[in-house]
Structures are given as structure tokens and as C-alpha cells.
Amino acid sequence: MKTVAGKSVPETRAGDSLWRVVNKGSSFNRLALSVLAVLAAFAFTAVPISLSGKNPAVAYWALLRGAFGSVDAITFALNKSTPYILAGVGVAMCFRARIINIGGEGQIAVGGIVSSWIILTFPDLMSSVLIPLALVGAALAGAVWAGLPAMMRLRRGVHEVLSTLMLNFVGTLLVGEVLNGTMGEPGAGFPQSPLFPESGRLPILLPQTDLHSGILLALIAVVSCHFVLWYTPFGFRLRVLGSSSSAAIYAGISLSSTFLSVMLLSGALAGVAGGIEVMGIHYRLIEGFSSGFGFNAVAVALLGALNPLAILPSGLFFGFLEAGSLAMQREVGVPSSLVYVIEGVTMICVLCAMGFIGPRSRS
Amino acid sequence: MAGAIPFTCFMQPIPPMLEMRGICKTFGTVRANRNIDLTVERGRIVGLLGENGSGKSTLMKVLFGMVRPDAGTVSFNGHALQSHSPGDAIRAGICMIHQHFMLVEAMTVLENVMLGWSRAGTILKSIEIAKLIRTASKEYGLELSPKTRVSELGFGKRQRIEIVKAILRGAQLLILDEPTSNLSPVEVSSLFQVMRAFAAQGRSVVFISHKMGEVLDLCDEVVVLRAGEVTHRGPVQNATRADLARLMVGREISLSHVSETKVRGSELMTIEGLTLIESRPPIDGLSLSLRSGEIFALAGVDGNGQLELIETIAGLRRASKGKIILNGREITPLRPEARVAAGVAYIPVDRANTSLVPDMTVQDNLAFRDFNRPPLRKGIWLDKNAFLTRARTRIQQYQIACPGPQVAAQTLSGGNQQKIVLAREVGRKPTILLAFQPTWGLDPGATRFVLDEILALRDAGAAILYVSSELEEVVMLGDRLGVMFNGRLIGVSNRNELSMAEIGLLMSGDERTLS
Numbered sequence: 122m123k124t125v126a127g128k129s130v131p132e133t134r135a136g137d138s139l140w141r142v143v144n145k146g147s148s149f150n151r152l153a154l155s156v157l158a159v160l161a162a163f164a165f166t167a168v169p170i171s172l173s174g175k176n177p178a179v180a181y182w183a184l185l186r187g188a189f190g191s192v193d194a195i196t197f198a199l200n201k202s203t204p205y206i207l208a209g210v211g212v213a214m215c216f217r218a219r220i221i222n223i224g225g226e227g228q229i230a231v232g233g234i235v236s237s238w239i240i241l242t243f244p245d246l247m248s249s250v251l252i253p254l255a256l257v258g259a260a261l262a263g264a265v266w267a268g269l270p271a272m273m274r275l276r277r278g279v280h281e282v283l284s285t286l287m288l289n290f291v292g293t294l295l296v297g298e299v300l301n302g303t304m305g306e307p308g309a310g311f312p313q314s315p316l317f318p319e320s321g322r323l324p325i326l327l328p329q330t331d332l333h334s335g336i337l338l339a340l341i342a343v344v345s346c347h348f349v350l351w352y353t354p355f356g357f358r359l360r361v362l363g364s365s366s367s368a369a370i371y372a373g374i375s376l377s378s379t380f381l382s383v384m385l386l387s388g389a390l391a392g393v394a395g396g397i398e399v400m401g402i403h404y405r406l407i408e409g410f411s412s413g414f415g416f417n418a419v420a421v422a423l424l425g426a427l428n429p430l431a432i433l434p435s436g437l438f439f440g441f442l443e444a445g446s447l448a449m450q451r452e453v454g455v456p457s458s459l460v461y462v463i464e465g466v467t468m469i470c471v472l473c474a475m476g477f478i479g480p481r482s483r484s
Numbered sequence: 485m486a487g488a489i490p491f492t493c494f495m496q497p498i499p500p501m502l503e504m505r506g507i508c509k510t511f512g513t514v515r516a517n518r519n520i521d522l523t524v525e526r527g528r529i530v531g532l533l534g535e536n537g538s539g540k541s542t543l544m545k546v547l548f549g550m551v552r553p554d555a556g557t558v559s560f561n562g563h564a565l566q567s568h569s570p571g572d573a574i575r576a577g578i579c580m581i582h583q584h585f586m587l588v589e590a591m592t593v594l595e596n597v598m599l600g601w602s603r604a605g606t607i608l609k610s611i612e613i614a615k616l617i618r619t620a621s622k623e624y625g626l627e628l629s630p631k632t633r634v635s636e637l638g639f640g641k642r643q644r645i646e647i648v649k650a651i652l653r654g655a656q657l658l659i660l661d662e663p664t665s666n667l668s669p670v671e672v673s674s675l676f677q678v679m680r681a682f683a684a685q686g687r688s689v690v691f692i693s694h695k696m697g698e699v700l701d702l703c704d705e706v707v708v709l710r711a712g713e714v715t716h717r718g719p720v721q722n723a724t725r726a727d728l729a730r731l732m733v734g735r736e737i738s739l740s741h742v743s744e745t746k747v748r749g750s751e752l753m754t755i756e757g758l759t760l761i762e763s764r765p766p767i768d769g770l771s772l773s774l775r776s777g778e779i780f781a782l783a784g785v786d787g788n789g790q791l792e793l794i795e796t797i798a799g800l801r802r803a804s805k806g807k808i809i810l811n812g813r814e815i816t817p818l819r820p821e822a823r824v825a826a827g828v829a830y831i832p833v834d835r836a837n838t839s840l841v842p843d844m845t846v847q848d849n850l851a852f853r854d855f856n857r858p859p860l861r862k863g864i865w866l867d868k869n870a871f872l873t874r875a876r877t878r879i880q881q882y883q884i885a886c887p888g889p890q891v892a893a894q895t896l897s898g899g900n901q902q903k904i905v906l907a908r909e910v911g912r913k914p915t916i917l918l919a920f921q922p923t924w925g926l927d928p929g930a931t932r933f934v935l936d937e938i939l940a941l942r943d944a945g946a947a948i949l950y951v952s953s954e955l956e957e958v959v960m961l962g963d964r965l966g967v968m969f970n971g972r973l974i975g976v977s978n979r980n981e982l983s984m985a986e987i988g989l990l991m992s993g994d995e996r997t998l999s
């Protein structure tokens with residue numbers, strides 16, 4: 122028995138109290154639920170792994186080692202996470218304003234193209250000039266690629282879901298197009314550009330590893346977006362617009378300029394992600410260099426509950442999961458498609474867990 | 485009579501339609517319901533009264549299965565309802581019409597009625613249901629055409645949809661949470677007729693309202709809540725408005741004494757030839773001037789162009805033609821933000837979507853029309869300390885009952901949400917206040933407070949445009965008044981020049997009194 126309003130009343134049923142605990146949604150509960158969700162996802166994926174004739178325990182051990190087993194493994198995973206975080210935080214800003222930008226794929230691709238073009242065109246510039254120049258170029262390219270659908274929406278009422286999706290195909294096919302044409306490496310036999318000069322490669326953070334400085338940019342982007350979203354008038358506009366467009370009009374918020382600005386911002390972030398990928402990993406433009414990044418960015422944004430700071434762990438999670446899964450595929454011979462199964466199932470489990478907690482909020 | 489007792493023992497006692505026992509509900513530190521008992525007999529209309537935040541909506545949400553009580557039992561027609569969902573409640577025969585309607589605006593009346601109703605079939609029986617809607621609307625005098633889109637309908641009509649929905653689903657018990665807040669007098673009386681017809685068939689109604697007159701008129705008995713507890717229950721007969729008000733608040737509430745304006749100054753705002761072609765009804769060449777230190781009360785049945793007019797002045801709509809001049813400066817091209825800065829405050833009627841952002845905090849809601857100017861903006865940043873200070877002051881000044889500035893606005897009671905809007909708009913000390921039914925959902929004490937604030941604003945030299953469909957309020961407040969009918973402003977006159985009856989006629993478009 123417990124006391125309510127001075128009178129004792131019977132204890133409510135256990136189910137009810139669980140409901141209340143979940144509903145409270147303290148950060149501890151959130152964390153606990155996310156961990157549970159990840160465990161559940163691994164339990165589910167054990168089934169197809171067994172079906173493919175492998176031992177799930179062995180496979181998961183390989184996955185774990187592949188993600189965290191060595192300095193190389195960790196730096197590899199960090200590099201993998203970088204574009205996800207960058208593009209994911211941009212997507213989150215758009216989704217906050219209820220603008221469904223799913224064009225990350227194309228924006229990343231054109232970012233890669235333009236930065237490669239800049240580097241290959243001005244190979245003699247100092248790296249302190251060339252790298253920022255290439256990154257700015259990538260940002261602009263991504264912004265243009267997102268600005269186009271924004272203008273189509275504002276001028277012609279074409280819904281951004283459709284236009285950003287379509288421009289993904291254009292963007293990714295454009296990579297192949299330029300590689301088969303002017304930017305391709307003569308006689309390579311594979312659609313790729315010539316190798317970048319030293320001055321066009323991102324500096325390495327940790328000597329003797331592959332960890333490039335892109336992760337720093339991702340960090341800066343996350344922190345800046347956090348402050349923009351919660352502490353600036355622009356972020357305030359996004360949040361009001363995302364909650365109710367008629368309240369936004371009442372608050373004097375210009376729907377069109379907010380729409381355009383946040384699309385440009387998220388396009389620029391995705392473009393930079395593309396630039397970093399070519400300048401930090403491949404040192405050249407390769408066909409399909411960014412395949413799936415844009416869609417993963419959407420997943421990362423949702424997993425981070427559209428909260429910039431939470432995009433960091435969410436992006437890292439995807440990066441490490443993918444790095445681990447690749448190792449698992451290499452070492453245990455689990456089919457590569459299972460990597461995507463794991464990613465997908467984890468995503469679904471975590472989103473279900475978040476649905477439990479209720480609407481997104483700051484904490 | 486002692487002899488009657490053994491006799492009744494033989495009869496199966498008929499349980500009352502609804503019995504709620506010992507309902508408790510706590511939100512964080514707020515004890516919204518403390519051990520509440522509520523019994524509703526068949527064929528009765530029970531009024532549920534109480535100040536803002538006293539727990540009325542919470543109790544009804546518990547009944548309807550939207551909120552899980554911490555303790556207590558609900559039994560309906562002799563069956564226990566436990567951990568039920570709204571769907572279970574509807575199947576059991578309970579329907580609830582909310583403070584804020586829950587209709588899909590982009591869909592038609594028919595589609596809204598069919599939504600979530602198993603009888604509409606897996607493959608929707610549109611024709612059959614449309615016929616049912618027409619019959620029900622005829623039977624109860626609720627004129628509704630099934631094919632209209634909800635977004636084209638005013639508040640009164642939207643409410644009818646909800647009622648028709650309830651009737652068609654065979655509701656035994658209808659819960660109405662402040663149903664009359666936005667209705668014109670005619671609509672209110674037609675609603676009451678429907679309710680009486682409903683009760684005459686042995687069904688029951690729980691009616692929540694802050695309007696004492698309506699409760700006296702409609703209800704058989706009242707239950708009064710204060711701070712989550714039942715403080716009174718009893719029949720309505722012989723009670724007076726003052727009795728009820730005292731029971732609610734626990735002290736005497738004098739009606740607002742509205743003195744005529746002392747300072748009627750120069751013209752503050754002039755509207756010349758305002759034309760809105762696209763609005764329905766269109767407004768063609770409307771002119772109006774507001775003087776410093778006066779309340780211009782605008783009466784009219786909802787949907788006669790009041791909303792369009794007031795939104796145009798606030799800058800939310802563009803006029804096709806015409807000028808709005810504030811203090812000698814034309815503000816027609818200004819955006820809403822700039823008009824706020826120029827001193828135009830606006831209290832919209834639509835709380836669910838426009839005047840409030842339900843999932844943002846109280847603090848953000850108190851700031852969201854001024855965030856882009858000092859003191860709330862400092863350089864490129866929002867000054868969160870200024871947000872907080874302002875929120876604390878306003879919460880205290882306007883007695884907004886909430887756990888703190890950082891909770892989401894949607895967790896506040898309806899009346900307290902409205903206080904946020906008032907605190908934001910009136911607290912800015914505007915020179916022009918555009919108020920669309922600002923006392924909507926406020927209890928008598930809070931209404932009194934708000935009217936006093938508005939009067940103080942007037943006496944400090946502001947001009948107030950007060951739109952209301954309630955005649956009494958219009959007549960009491962207006963230093964000047966006018967009536968909107970079919971997009972035209974008619975019957976502009978000074979205080980006491982027109983009788984209530986004459987204004988009533990003007991509202992229905994009868995202009996004979998003017999000649």
C-alpha cells in the first residue's frame with residue numbers, strides 16, 4: 122500500500138509501474154533501452170548468421186575485434202563514422218524543421234566531385250590553401266545540390282522528398298560520368314581519377330595510422346549545430362517551424378527563407394562529408410565512393426533523435442558497427458549482405474525503443 | 485420507512501451508468517486528481533466545474549482511457565474499465581469531445597466520421613454512412629453536409645462533427661470538455677437542445693464549462709473540483725451564478741466593473757479601404773479607426789470575416805488592397821515580426837496550432853514572438869537568461885500554474901495555456917492589442933484578472949480591438965462596438981447606443997434597426 126492524498130490506496134499493477142518508469146524517460150532509461158535494443162538486434166541477427174552456416178558467437182567476436190580490437194580497427198571505424206556524422210547532423214537540422222531532405226547521397230557525391238576537381242586542377246597550391254579551398258568547394262557543391270530542390274519547392278511546389286531523392290541518382294551517376302570523361306585516370310580500366318598530390322590529402326591525426334583530421338570537422342559541425350539549434354534565433358525558427366507552421370507564421374518566421382537556409386546548411390555539410398571521403402580515405406575520386414552514405418545519414422539522424430550532440434554517438438555507432446561487420450565478413454565469411462541486415466535490424470530495434478520513450482526532447 | 489428496506493433487497497439494484505471511485509493521478513509533483521469519486525446516473529447532465537488546473541480534463545481523460553490513473557476504479561454500466569484505451573471506452577459507449585478538436589482538417593466530414601469506426605467497414609461504406617450522417621443531423625437539428633472539407637468549417641460546425649460522430653457510434657455517455665468556448669449564442673442553444681434530447685433518451689452527459697450561466701441552464705447537478713479534490717456536489721436547482729463561482733474559487737468573485745474609458749485620445753490606427761478578395765466571405769473596402777484609450781468590441785457570428793480582418797491587421801495575411809496606418813506610419817507592407825516591434829500584439833483564437841507551440845517549453849512559448857529582438861536576442865545568440873527571467877516574471881504576474889518555465893506547454897491545463905498567450909501579448913505593453921476571444925477557457929477568477937489587465941492597458945492609452953461572439957462581453961467591454969456580418973462592418977456605435985437585442989439582430993444580418 123502507498124499513500125496518496127493522505128489515504129492509502131492499493132498498489133497499482135506491475136505493468137503500470139513499468140509504464141511509468143519508461144515514460145519518465147530519464148537519460149539513464151534512454152541509455153538502458155538503447156543498449157537493450159542493440160542486444161535484441163544482435164539476438165535477431167544471430168538467426169540468419171546461423172542459417173548461413175556460421176556460429177553467431179564466433180561471428181560476433183570477430184565483429185567486436187574488428188571494431189575495437191586494435192588501434193587500426195578503431196581508427197578505421199572513426200574514419201567510417203566521419204561522413205555519417207557530418208551528413209547526419211545536417212539531416213537532423215532539416216528534420217527538426219520537418220523538412221524531409223533525403224538527398225544526402227547526391228549531395229555527398231557532388232561534394233566529392235567538386236573537391237576532386239579543385240585538387241586535380243590546382244595541384245601546385247600549398248596544402249594549407251588547397252585543402253580549405255577544396256572543402257569550401259565541396260560545401261558549395263552540396264549546398265547547390267540541396268538548394269535546387271529547395272527552390273523547386275518554394276517556386277513550383279515540388280515536394281522535397283521527390284526532388285532530393287531524384288537528385289541522388291543524378292549526383293551519383295554524375296560521378297561515373299566525370300570519371301569516364303575528363304576526370305578519369307587514363308588507362309586505369311576502372312572509373313577512378315588520378316591519385317591526388319600530397320597537398321590535396323587531409324593531414325593524418327595519429328602518426329602511423331589512417332586516422333585523418335575529418336573527424337575533427339565532424340566534431341566541430343556537431344557542436345556548432347548544437348549551439349545553432351538551441352541558442353540562436355535561426356535554431357529557434359527551425360524548432361518552431363518543425364512544431365507548427367501556423368505558429369511559425371504567427372511568430373513572424375519567414376517559411377521560405379528558413380526552408381532555404383536549412384537546406385543549404387545541410388547540403389553543405391553533406392558536401393563536406395563527400396570532400397572528406399575523397400581527400401581523407403581514397404585520395405582520389407572513385408565511382409561509388411559514397412554508396413549508401415546519404416541513407417545511412419538519415420538513419421544516424423533518427424537514431425540520434427534529431428539532437429545534434431546525440432548524432433555523435435549515433436554516427437560512431439554506425440561507423441563502428443560497419444567496421445566490425447566488414448571484419449566479420451572478412452574473417453568468418455559471413456555474407457556481406459548480412460552487414461546490412463545487422464544495421465537495419467539494429468536501427469529498427471533502437472527506433473522502437475525510442476518510440477517507447479515518447480516524443481523527442483532535449484535530454 | 486423501515487418496511488421498505490427488506491423489499492429493496494429483493495430487487496436487483498440497477499448500477500448507475502458511471503461510477504468512478506478514488507481516482508488519483510499525479511504528474512511529477514502536481515497532484516491533478518486526489519481521490520475523486522464521480523457518479524453519473526442515467527439521463528442526467530452533470531456539470532463538472534473547477535478553476536483552471538483543478539483536474540477536470542485529467543479526470544475525464546482517465547475516464548476515456550487517455551491517462552492512466554495511479555489509483556482508483558472506473559465502472560461503466562456495471563462493468564469495470566481497467567487500463568482501457570480510448571478505443572475500449574468508445575466500444576463501451578463513452579465518447580469524448582476535447583477542449584481542442586481532434587479532426588483531420590484535410591479530410592471531409594464523412595471521412596472524419598468514418599475514421600477509426602469499425603462499422604464503416606474495411607472497404608468503406610461511404611454512401612451508407614453519409615446517409616446516416618444526414619439522418620442524424622436532421623434528427624438533432626445539426627446541419628452538416630458530409631462532403632465538406634473540415635478545413636473549410638468554423639468551430640461550431642467542427643464541433644457538430646464530433647457530436648454526430650458520438651451519436652452515430654451509439655454513445656451512452658458523452659463528455660464535453662469546454663464545448664461552448666468558441667460558439668456563438670445560437671450555436672450554444674442548438675448544442676443545448678441536442679444535449680437535452682440526448683439525456684431524454686436515457687443517455688448521460690458530463691459537461692465541463694467555466695460559464696456559470698450555461699451550467700445553470702443545462703445541468704441537473706454539479707460536481708466542483710478544487711486543486712484535484714471534490715469540494716462540492718449537489719443539484720443545480722436554486723443555485724445562483726455567484727454560488728457556483730464561490731464554490732469553485734472558495735471566495736467571492738465580484739464581476740468585473742467596467743468603467744467607460746476616461747481618456748479617449750487621438751486615432752492610433754486607421755484602416756482604409758481594406759480589401760481581401762480571397763477570404764471567405766470576401767472583405768471589400770473595410771474602414772475602421774482605433775483611438776487611443778478605447779476598446780473597440782467587434783461582435784459577430786464566427787466565420788463572418790473577423791478572423792481574416794484581425795489576421796490582416798496582425799500581418800499574417802496580405803491585403804489585396806487598402807492601407808493600415810499606425811501612428812501616422814503605414815504598416816501595410818510590414819511582416820508580422822516588424823508589426824510586433826511596432827507595438828501590435830495579437831491573441832489568436834486557435835490555441836492548438838497558432839498561438840502556442842504545444843511541444844516547446846513554457847519559456848520558449850512566452851518568448852516566441854519576440855525572440856529575434858533584444859533583450860531576448862543578444863548579437864547572434866539567444867539570451868537564455870533573459871528567456872528565463874522573463875518567463876519567471878510572467879509566470880508570477882499572470883499566475884500561470886506550472887511546475888516551472890522548462891516544462892512543455894502541452895502539460896499545462898487549458899486555461900493556463902491561454903494565460904501563457906495573454907502573458908506574452910499583454911505583458912509586452914503593446915499600443916494596439918488585437919484580441920480574439922481572449923478569455924476562452926479561463927475560470928471566473930482568471931477572466932476577471934485578464935479583463936482587468938486589458939482595461940489597465942486601455943487606460944494607459946492603448947487601443948484594443950476585442951473580437952468576441954459573446955454578446956454580453958461585447959456590450960460590457962466595448963467603448964465603441966461594431967458587428968461583422970458577411971465580410972462587412974456594420975452598426976458601428978458608441979457604448980449603450982444599441983441594445984443587446986439590436987446587436988443580436990445585426991449579427992444575423994438584419995440591418996433594419998440601423999435606418
Ligand SMILES: Nc1ncnc2c1ncn2[C@@H]1O[C@H](COP(=O)(O)OP(=O)(O)OP(=O)(O)O)[C@@H](O)[C@H]1O
Nearest residue numbers: 511516536537538539540541542895896897898899
Ligand atoms: N500530461 C501532463 N503532464 C504534466 N502535468 C499535467 C499533464 N496534464 C495535466 N497536468 C497538470 O495537472 C493539473 C490539472 O490539469 P487539468 O488539465 O486536468 O486541469 P483542468 O481542470 O482541465 O483546467 P482548465 O480549466 O484550465 O482546462 C494541472 O496543474 C496541469 O498542469
Ligand SMILES: [Mg+2]
Nearest residue numbers: 541583897898
Ligand atoms: Mg481542461
